[in-house]
Structure formats: C-alpha cells, structure tokens
Amino acid sequence: MKILVPVKRVIDYNVKPRVKADGSGVDLSNVKMSMNPFDEIAVEEAVRLKEKGRAQEIVVVSIGPVKAQDTLRTALAMGADRAILVQVDDAVDVEPLAVAKILKAIADVESPGLVLLGKQSISDDSNQTGQMLAALMDRPQGTFANSVDIEGGTAIVKREVDGGLETVELTLPAIVTTDLRLNEPRYASLPNIMKAKSKPLETRSPADYGVDISPRITTLKVTEPPMRSAGVKVADVEELVTRLVALGIA
Amino acid sequence: MNTLVWVEHDNASVKDATLSAVTAAASMGDVDLLVAGKGVRAVAEQAASVQHVGKVLLADDVAYENALPENIAPLVVGLMQDYDAFVVPATTTGKNLAPRVAALLDVMQLSEIISVEGPKTFTRTIYAGNAIATVESHDAKLVVTVRGTAFEKAAADGGSAAIQEVSGPGDAGSSRFVSAEIAQSERPELTSAKIIVSGGRALKDARTFDEVITPLADKLGAGVGASRAAVDAGYVPNDFQVGQTGKIVAPEVYFAIGISGAIQHLAGMKDSKTIIAINKDEDAPIFQIADIGLVADLFKAVPELTGKI
Numbered sequence: 067m068k069i070l071v072p073v074k075r076v077i078d079y080n081v082k083p084r085v086k087a088d089g090s091g092v093d094l095s096n097v098k099m100s101m102n103p104f105d106e107i108a109v110e111e112a113v114r115l116k117e118k119g120r121a122q123e124i125v126v127v128s129i130g131p132v133k134a135q136d137t138l139r140t141a142l143a144m145g146a147d148r149a150i151l152v153q154v155d156d157a158v159d160v161e162p163l164a165v166a167k168i169l170k171a172i173a174d175v176e177s178p179g180l181v182l183l184g185k186q187s188i189s190d191d192s193n194q195t196g197q198m199l200a201a202l203m204d205r206p207q208g209t210f211a212n213s214v215d216i217e218g219g220t221a222i223v224k225r226e227v228d229g230g231l232e233t234v235e236l237t238l239p240a241i242v243t244t245d246l247r248l249n250e251p252r253y254a255s256l257p258n259i260m261k262a263k264s265k266p267l268e269t270r271s272p273a274d275y276g277v278d279i280s281p282r283i284t285t286l287k288v289t290e291p292p293m294r295s296a297g298v299k300v301a302d303v304e305e306l307v308t309r310l311v312a313l314g315i316a
Numbered sequence: 317m318n319t320l321v322w323v324e325h326d327n328a329s330v331k332d333a334t335l336s337a338v339t340a341a342a343s344m345g346d347v348d349l350l351v352a353g354k355g356v357r358a359v360a361e362q363a364a365s366v367q368h369v370g371k372v373l374l375a376d377d378v379a380y381e382n383a384l385p386e387n388i389a390p391l392v393v394g395l396m397q398d399y400d401a402f403v404v405p406a407t408t409t410g411k412n413l414a415p416r417v418a419a420l421l422d423v424m425q426l427s428e429i430i431s432v433e434g435p436k437t438f439t440r441t442i443y444a445g446n447a448i449a450t451v452e453s454h455d456a457k458l459v460v461t462v463r464g465t466a467f468e469k470a471a472a473d474g475g476s477a478a479i480q481e482v483s484g485p486g487d488a489g490s491s492r493f494v495s496a497e498i499a500q501s502e503r504p505e506l507t508s509a510k511i512i513v514s515g516g517r518a519l520k521d522a523r524t525f526d527e528v529i530t531p532l533a534d535k536l537g538a539g540v541g542a543s544r545a546a547v548d549a550g551y552v553p554n555d556f557q558v559g560q561t562g563k564i565v566a567p568e569v570y571f572a573i574g575i576s577g578a579i580q581h582l583a584g585m586k587d588s589k590t591i592i593a594i595n596k597d598e599d600a601p602i603f604q605i606a607d608i609g610l611v612a613d614l615f616k617a618v619p620e621l622t623g624k625i
Contacts, residue, residue, distance in 0.1 A: 082579060083443040092447055162415070163424045190442050191560075192427045197385065197415035206386050206491035209412045212554070222494070227408040228507070228563070230555050233494040234384070240490075246544075246561055247554060282424035286437070286450040294586060297607035299598075303620045306592070306610050313590060315511060315536065315569055316625035 067179035067216070067238070068123045069112040071146065072169055073105040075130050075137040076189040089287040092189075101137045104184025106144075107244040110251040111214060112182050113145035120216040123147050125176055129165050131156045135267065142262035143254035149267040154279065159190075164272070164279040166198035171275035173203055178239060180221065185210050185243040196243035206236035210245040317345030317435065320373070320399040322392075322414075324407050325351065325359045327381065332508045333405035335366065335469035337462040341403040342368040342470065343432045344458075349373065349477070350395065352388055354381035360479045367471040372479045379486040382493035383409050389416040391484025396421060401458035407507075410461055418459035425459040426451060430466035444560040445583035464507060465566035465587055499555055506558065509539030511569045514558055514585070517545035518574025518595070518614060525551040528615065529573065532622045541565065541585075543575045559584035574614045577602030594618065 077083055078098040086093045101109075115121045126141040128134040129152040138149035152168055154160055160168075173181065181203075186193035200207035208214070208223030212231060215222040221236045226245045236242075254262070272279045300306045310316035319341040324331040334349075341347045347368045351360040352375040360374040373395060379387040392413075396402060402417055404410040406428045418425040429438040436453045438460065506512060513533040519525040525546065533540045541558040542551060558565055560583035570588035575581060577593075577600055585591070586605055593606035594614050603609045610617060 077443070083446045085447045092443055161424050163419060163422070166419060188444060191440075191444065192425070193411050194415035194418070194425050194427060197412065198419035200385075201389060201416040201419035206488075207412070207416070210408060225408075226554055227496075227498075228555065229496075229498040229505075230553070231497040232382075233496070235492040235494050237490045247548075282453065282455050283426065284452045284454065286452055288442070288447050288449050291441070291445060291448050291586075294591075294605040296604050297591075297609065299603070299609045299611060303610070303612070303617050303624065306608065306617075306621060307624045309608050310592075310625060313569065 067121045068125060068176060069115060069121045070125050070127065070173060070176055070178035070181045071105070071108050071112050071141065072127045072165070072181070072183045072195070073109065073137055073141055074102040074184070074187045075099050075128065075134040076102045076187050079103050079188055085288055085290050089289060091285065091288050099133070101140050102184050102187045104186060104244050104246070106251040107246070107248050108182040108184055109141045109144050109146060110249045111244060114249065115216060116145065121180070125150065125178070127152065127169065127172055129160050129168055130154060138267055139262050140254065142265045143259040144252060148265055151267060151269045152275070153269050153271060158279070160279050161281055161283060162192050162194035163198055163282065164277055165195050166202055167277045168272055168275050169199050170202040171277060180216070180238065181241045183243055185245055196241050200241040203239070203241070206240045208234055208236050208240060208242045211242050211248050212245055213248065214242055317400045318398065319345050319347050319401040319403050320395060321347055321349050322402070322404040322410060323349050323351045323359065323363050324405050324409055325353060325356065327353045327356055327359065330359060330362045330366070330472070331407070332469060333407050333464040335472060336464040336467040337403050337405040338366055338368055338470040339467040340429065340432055340460070340462045341401070344401060344403070344435070346370050348399070350375065350392065352380040352383070352391060354378050364477040364479055365473045365475045367475050369475050369477040372477050373482045374479050375482050375484060377483065377486055383413065384491050384493060385413045385416045386488040386491045387486065388413055389420055390488065392417045393420045394484055395482060396457060401460060404461045406461040406463050414459055414461050421457055421459065423455040423457050423459050424453065425461065426453060427461050428463045429460055430463050444580055445586070446579065463564060465564055499553065503533065504537070504539045506539045506541055506563050506565055509565070509567050511536045511538035512541050512558070512565055512567045513538045513571040513573065514541035514543065514575060515546055515551070515573050516543040516575030517549055519546060519551055522551045528618050532571070532618055535622055535625055543578070543581045572602050572606065573618060575602055576600045577605070
C-alpha cells in the first residue's frame with residue numbers, strides 16, 4: 067500500500083504571530099517557519115505504518131511557495147520516500163477547497179491506499195482539507211485520529227470526539243486526519259537529513275492538475291483580538307473568598 | 317436567506333451547541349433545522365420548540381444513527397437545493413461533517429465563525445486566536461460552522477415548528493461505527509458549564525489532580541478542565557483539555573489552578589467572564605489576563621479555599 071501525506075509550511079508553533087499594522091494579515095517576514103505540527107504527526111504515523119510493514123511507499127505533497135521544499139525535505143528525512151511540490155507564488159494562500167482538489171488529482175494518479183494529513187493547520191485553523199478530500203474522492207474519512215490500525219482492506223480509527231473517543235472502521239482507500247495524541251514525531255537524524263537531499267522531489271503547478279486556485283473567500287481585514295487586562299491580585303485565600311462571595315459563587 | 321441548521325444530538329436530546337448555531341443562523345435569515353438519526357422523533361419534537369425555527373426536517377434512518385459523514389453529507393447536499401446556507405455547530409461532529417458537505421457543494425467553508433457581520437461576511441479567529449479575520453464569501457451557497465461560546469443560546473422552548481420527514485440515499489457502505497467510549501460524568505459538560513475548575517501541570521500527577529481539583533469542583537458544581545500539559549502528562553483524559561487544540565469554553569467563572577497560561581490554553585478560555593488564577597509563580601502569564609489572581613502554593617490554597625466556600 068502507498069500512503070499519501072500532504073504537509074503544509076506554516077509559522078513555527080513557538081512563534082507568537084503578529085498582526086500587521088495595516089490590518090492586511092499576519093506578518094510572516096523574517097519569522098521562523100516549520101512543518102504544521104499536525105502534519106508532522108501524519109508523517110510520523112505513515113513512517114510507523116511502513117516500519118510495521120503495512121505500507122511500502124510514502125509520498126509527501128506540499129502546495130505552497132518554493133520554500134515549502136524545506137518542509138518536504140524534513141518529511142523525507144523523517145522517512146518519506148519521495149515528494150511532490152505543487153508550487154504557487156509566495157503571496158498566494160491556497161484555500162482548503164482548492165488544496166483538496168489538487169490532492170484529489172494527485173490521488174487519481176498515485177492511487178494511495180491511505181491519505182494521512184493533519185486535522186488542521188495552525189495558521190488558518192480551518193480544519194477542512196481532509197474532509198473535503200474525502201468528499202471529492204468519495205471515500206470514507208477518519209478525522210481527529212487518536213490511533214490508526216490497518217487490517218486487511220480496512221482502517222480502524224479511534225477518533226477524539228467531544229465526549230471521549232469513538233472508533234470507526236473504514237474501507238480502504240480512506241482519508242485519516244491526525245490529532246495531537248496519535249504519536250510523538252521523531253527527530254530526523256543527521257544521516258537521514260543527508261540522505262533526504264538525494265530523494266526525488268518533483269515540482270508541479272496547480273495548472274498541471276487543472277485546478278483553479280482563485281480564492282472564494284476574501285479577507286477584508288485582520289485585527290488583534292481584544293486584550294483582557296490584568297485584574298487585581300488578592301493577598302490570601304480569605305480575600306479571594308470575599309471576592310467570590312461578591313460574585314455570588316461562594 | 318434560508319438557512320438549514322444541523323442539530324447536534326445523541327439520539328435522545330438536542331445538544332446546547334445547536335442553540336448557539338440557531339442564534340447565528342437567525343441573524344442571517346430564516347431558520348429550519350435538520351435532525352438526522354435513528355429513532356429521533358422525540359429529538360425533532362424538542363427541536364421544534366426551539367425559538368426562531370420555521371420547520372424541522374426529520375431524517376430517521378439507521379444509516380444516520382452515528383452521524384457518519386459518509387452517509388449524512390449526501391442527505392444534506394440533496395436538501396441544500398432549497399437553502400442558501402448550511403449552519404453547523406463547531407463541535408467534533410459538526411467539524412467532521414460540514415467540510416464534506418461544502419466540498420460536495422463546491423463551496424469554501426467558513427470555519428468557526430464568532431460573529432455575523434453581513435449577509436456573507438463573518439469574523440473568525442486564526443492563528444490559535446492570536447488574530448481575528450473578517451472574511452467575505454463569494455460562493456453562491458454558504459457552509460458555516462459556529463463557535464458555540466461566541467453566540468447566545470436560542471431559547472429551547474416557546475417555538476412550535478412543523479416537523480417534515482425527509483430521506484436521503486442512506487448507507488454509503490464505506491464506513492462503519494464500531495464503538496464509543498464516552499466519559500460518564502455527573503458534572504456539567506465543559507462547553508456548557510457555568511463554572512469550570514481547571515488544573516495544570518503543577519498538579520504533579522493524576523491522584524494529586526483528583527485530590528486537589530475535584531473537591532473544589534464538587535463544591536462549586538463546576539466542570540473540570542485541564543491544560544494540554546496536564547493532559548499530555550496523563551493526569552486526566554483528553555476530553556478534559558481546554559485550549560486551541562481542545563475545547564473552547566466561556567463560562568461565567570473560570571478557575572486556572574497551577575496553569576501558567578500558554579497561548580494555546582488562553583485561546584480556549586479567554587472569553588470566560590471572570591478568570592481566577594492561583595499560581596505560585598507571580599510572573600506566570602495567566603496573571604496578565606486574570607481578573608482575580610492569588611500568588612500562592614496551590615496545594616495549601618486550594619484545600620483552604622474548598623474549606624471556606
């Protein structure tokens with residue numbers, strides 16, 4: 067079985083995003099960029115499935131600027147076999163629906179048994195691409211995965227849902243989106259980082275797949291969230307209780 | 317604008333998140349509801365009494381019992397011929413379903429809106445709540461998920477909508493529900509609790525967490541939450557997690573105990589009305605947003621507090 071893993075280059079999760087003064091977006095210049103953490107979990111899961119003999123080949127895909135090559139190389143260093151960059155201009159942000167259409171076209175060519183991807187990117191927090199891809203491929207989806215097992219022609223996915231956990235059984239090919247506790251991604255070793263440099267990486271364009279990436283949504287403005295200001299500090303539990311009584315909860 | 321709101325339920329009763337979605341939909345236009353499930357006539361009757369509702373569509377089929385999106389999305393797509401917007405609570409069930417519907421309608425979804433600004437203009441948070449984007453859709457139809465804490469709940473009674481039975485293609489045959497492990501608790505659910513007591517990594521271990529946090533929560537009739545650090549450390553299960561990657565809550569009163577206040581946690585609770593922080597580190601970021609802060613050793617302060625209220 068082949069596993070397709072889409073990955074996105076986003077602002078590093080340790081960096082606090084700053085809204086641009088003109089309200090046009092978030093300032094990404096001179097900011098550390100990394101692989102979206104949920105996608106890193108997806109790459110790790112794919113590599114583990116390959117190590118367990120459940121998969122033979124891992125293909126990683128990124129739809130983004132030329133720098134997304136770095137993100138793909140990271141995935142290759144973690145254990146993916148080859149990469150496809152669907153390159154767009156630096157300033158272009160491709161929406162989840164267009165991403166899903168490109169991925170669908172790639173899946174038509176590659177015929178993966180499983181598509182593993184993050185449940186959302188930590189940039190636009192949309193949480194859509196996996197579900198949309200599943201719809202376009204007319205295949206089942208296991209979102210917010212906490213564990214994934216492949217048995218014969220099915221994927222058993224334990225999902226993180228509001229009340230706890232839910233298990234579903236999906237007929238392959240299937241789409242699985244990762245949640246945080248699925249695994250802890252490995253660090254690529256130096257020899258593997260070196261080896262990744264010679265793994266195949268092909269560059270394509272959205273037009274190669276016949277997908278129109280013009281946006282359906284316009285961002286009119288981006289603002290800072292309203293700030294909460296610090297309140298009072300109380301000296302001891304006694305004073306805290308007095309305040310709670312004033313609030314009517316003690 | 318005609319809107320169709322997805323009713324979140326457990327085949328027994330309407331979940332609160334639905335009521336917030338109804339409020340959002342009512343500010344966009346007329347509101348009909350969709351109840352899909354198995355043996356859910358009682359749920360549809362409950363839904364029919366929700367304020368603002370014109371009509372309740374009832375799809376009763378074993379294929380819809382567990383809200384499998386493979387089965388429900390085609391049903392919704394068929395119904396959307398008569399509607400301009402599909403409005404869905406941003407619960408895990410809603411987030412699982414809505415994008416599947418959007419893609420089949422060839423529409424870009426607007427995820428987790430926090431306000432309705434115009435017919436096709438909304439605000440939503442991006443970058444874990446570090447920025448708010450005002451966005452306008454150019455699609456003919458809208459698919460919108462609604463953050464429950466950002467909208468008042470519509471009144472659950474007073475309405476008297478008609479119930480109309482509908483049907484869809486049924487079982488797509490590609491997925492099967494196996495089992496659910498849903499935590500049973502006497503406590504209020506986090507997303508609807510009026511008071512929440514949350515603990516962080518400082519609680520040391522699962523037993524200490526339970527010994528310190530639970531008695532206070534019991535006394536206040538509060539829901540119990542936790543930071544991601546506490547969940548990752550195994551003190552409590554994942555469904556306790558409050559934060560950008562967990563649950564978004566906005567109770568009347570939120571107790572942050574031994575929680576430093578990482579951005580990712582703040583994103584999940586900063587809309588709480590009153591935030592109370594207890595932490596021994598006076599420089600902890602949580603104090604920058606807390607209404608009432610107590611710099612103290614939580615292992616002494618929390619039991620003392622529990623004793624005095």
